[in-house]
Structures are given as C-alpha cells and as structure tokens.
Amino acid sequence: MTDADINFYFDPTCPFAWMTSKWVRAVTARRDYRVDWRFISLRLLNEHVDYDAWFPPEYEAGHTAGLHLLRVAARTRAEHGREAVGRLYAALGARSFDADPAPGPGTPGEDRRATPAFLGPVLEDAGLPAGLAAALEDESLDVVVRAETEEALSLTGRDVGTPIIHFEPPEGVAFFGPVISRLPAEDEALELWDHVVALARFPGFAELKRSLREQPQLRGLGVAPDGPGVEEDWHAGSRRTKK
Numbered sequence: 001m002t003d004a005d006i007n008f009y010f011d012p013t014c015p016f017a018w019m020t021s022k023w024v025r026a027v028t029a030r031r032d033y034r035v036d037w038r039f040i041s042l043r044l045l046n047e048h049v050d051y052d053a054w055f056p057p058e059y060e061a062g063h064t065a066g067l068h069l070l071r072v073a074a075r076t077r078a079e080h081g082r083e084a085v086g087r088l089y090a091a092l093g094a095r096s097f098d099a100d101p102a103p104g105p106g107t108p109g110e111d112r113r114a115t116p117a118f119l120g121p122v123l124e125d126a127g128l129p130a131g132l133a134a135a136l137e138d139e140s141l142d143v144v145v146r147a148e149t150e151e152a153l154s155l156t157g158r159d160v161g162t163p164i165i166h167f168e169p170p171e172g173v174a175f176f177g178p179v180i181s182r183l184p185a186e187d188e189a190l191e192l193w194d195h196v197v198a199l200a201r202f203p204g205f206a207e208l209k210r211s212l213r214e215q216p217q218l219r220g221l222g223v224a225p226d227g228p229g230v231e232e233d234w235h236a237g238s239r240r241t242k243k
Helices: 015-031 059-080 082-097 116-125 130-137 139-156 186-201
Strands: 006-010 035-039 164-167 174-176 212-214 231-233
Touching: 006 015, 006 139, 015 035, 015 082, 015 186, 035 059, 035 082, 035 139, 059 082, 059 130, 059 139, 082 116, 116 130, 139 164, 139 174, 164 186
Parallel strands: 006 035
Antiparallel strands: 006 164, 164 174, 212 231
C-alpha cells in the first residue's frame, strides 16, 4: 500500500496498542486519514527472552496468542484486502478490551483469544468468513508476520514495543507509541495528534519517555471509564519481573 497517511503496526493482544488505535481512529474520522493496519508480533520480538525469568506468568501465553491472531490477520489481508484487517482489529479489540473481563480457557499457559471459540464471534462482527479461524494454527503465515515485524523494527530500532506508528510513509519517520492510558475527548484527540506529529516532523527528535504507566482505561482490564488505572513501573517497556 503506497497511499496510506499512517502505517500502524499492532499486536492484537497489547492493550496499549489498542488504546492508541482507538485514538488514531478518532483522529482519522475527523481528518480523513488513510491507515494501513500492519503487523508486529510481541512473541517474535521477544523470542530470545526467557519468559519465565523476565515476565509475569501470563505474558508468554498472551504474546503467543497475539502471534496466532496475526496469522489470521495475514490471511485476512491476503484474501479480503487491507481494509478488512482494520475491521478485524476493531472487532478483536472490542471483544478483548472493551467488554467485561472474561475468564480464560481453564488451561494453564493458554490464552482464550487464540481459540476458534473466541475468534468465531469476532469474525462475524467484522463481516468475515468463519473459515479464517483455521489460520490460527497455520505456521506458514509466520513468514509474513516476521517480515512485517522486522520492517517495523527497521524503522525505529529494536528496543521498542507496540504500537509503532509510521507517519507519512514511506519518507516520514516512525516511533514507538505514543503510549496512552486514557482515550482523549474528541477535541483533545486532535490536539494531541497535532503535537505528536509536530514532534515526529522535527528531524532531531528521538525520544520522550517515562516508565510509570497507568493501566489502560479499558473494561476488559477491569478499569472503570471514569477513573485512572493503577500506576505501574514498566521497566524497559514491560512489567518485567527482572530488571
């Protein structure tokens, strides 16, 4: 795709990527931007990491689920086009993060989002064929996901997470984030966007960061929409248990 105003690289199991994507959708509705929803896998990004030593116990299952769902996104794009990926991501995020918290599948080390039972209603919501769920276990699609993950990292460097936004591609600059925990109101969304773009357009700008984060204001995480989430220290971009 060569006519996108924004390339948005996402992992569908990252709540911060989802919150940022909601903000981007709010902006594009007012500014008529075109977004290409592209892939970055946290599981592939961290494949060299000892999950048991570095992360809370649910991380490996969550990141693995993200890779499986990105396989479905890759098959969706191949068979139904790029616009369909945006619909799929919207439906995935709504059921993962904007609905009330749901229990896991009951099996240790698994994530309910990487199951046909979870994905079936998501595909229906997105207006996509139920047969796409077969891509969850299609490892041949990892080639596509890995290539796009490497593409994203080539734009920012490797010490990043999700999301990555490439502004005004292909010549424009890309950054990890912005990481936001609350969805701005309509006018605030545009103001924040303009400030972020202004930073991105300055050729010498590299990073603006703090490791303290609120939990995203999402029902699926148990955070009420009228109050902030608990603040945590995301050392090195995650809730690592080893620092």
